[in-house]
Amino acid sequence: MMAWLEVAGLQAGYGGNQVLHGIQFELEEGRIVSLLGRNGMGKTTTLKCLMGLIVPKAGTLRLGQRTINGLAAHEVARLGVGWVPEGRQIFPTLTVEENLLATAADRHRAAQPYTLQRVYAFFPRLQERRQNMGNQLSGGEQQMLAIGRALMTNPRLLILDEATEGLAPLIRQEIWRVLGELRNAGMAMIVVDKDLEALMALADRHVVIEKGRVPWQGDTEALRAQRSEVERYLGV
């Protein structure tokens, strides 16, 4: 059986600086994979290749039947890949509700498309603040809004890069709760985060990235069994 998402032999970099030397992992529809590794090892670069923000030098990137190497970012988005960028990038001078409506698109005529009501059900706090401007939100609220905006595009695959970085513990918990609900609703995700416990509770598979290569990958059970080996790669 061919996996739904396939990343194989992925090589990429910036100018003459090659950062990825053969990244390899697969993901089935509705499943969740975590990318682990210390800073600067190539996690974000891998995500950028998937999002069409960097053209890979070599390798396979396939989503369903489509090869997505070299597609532009808007073309990848149209295939149903939703991105929650590091640093959030919400519109500061639009209200919460305007931010959500700005990205609304039901590209797949989903049976249950994401609506304002559905996003507000995941994040009651956004509903309370729906008339506030983007720049009046706390860091955690901005992060919720960034996730909400990605959902409004009705993605089939959600990519989260350090979605809980720098947030207060309670807000982090809230984000993990919503990601768990999205998983239960069948959303496929690629998640980059530093919280190994939370990732083991959420994700099915885990991929370690070390200097642009994958020295270890496995399911959560394997990660539990080989935790000290994996933690050596993470520098913890």
Ligand SMILES: Nc1ncnc2c1ncn2[C@@H]1O[C@H](COP(=O)(O)OP(=O)(O)OP(=O)(O)O)[C@@H](O)[C@H]1O
């Ligand atoms: N725009 C860029 N131009 C040149 N080099 C870059 C650029 N972005 C990242 N790099 C380099 O690529 C390497 C991998 O970076 P990447 O952002 O993929 O790491 P990461 O694993 O996501 O870590 P982090 O958590 O720090 O983002 C680093 O050495 C970094 O300095």
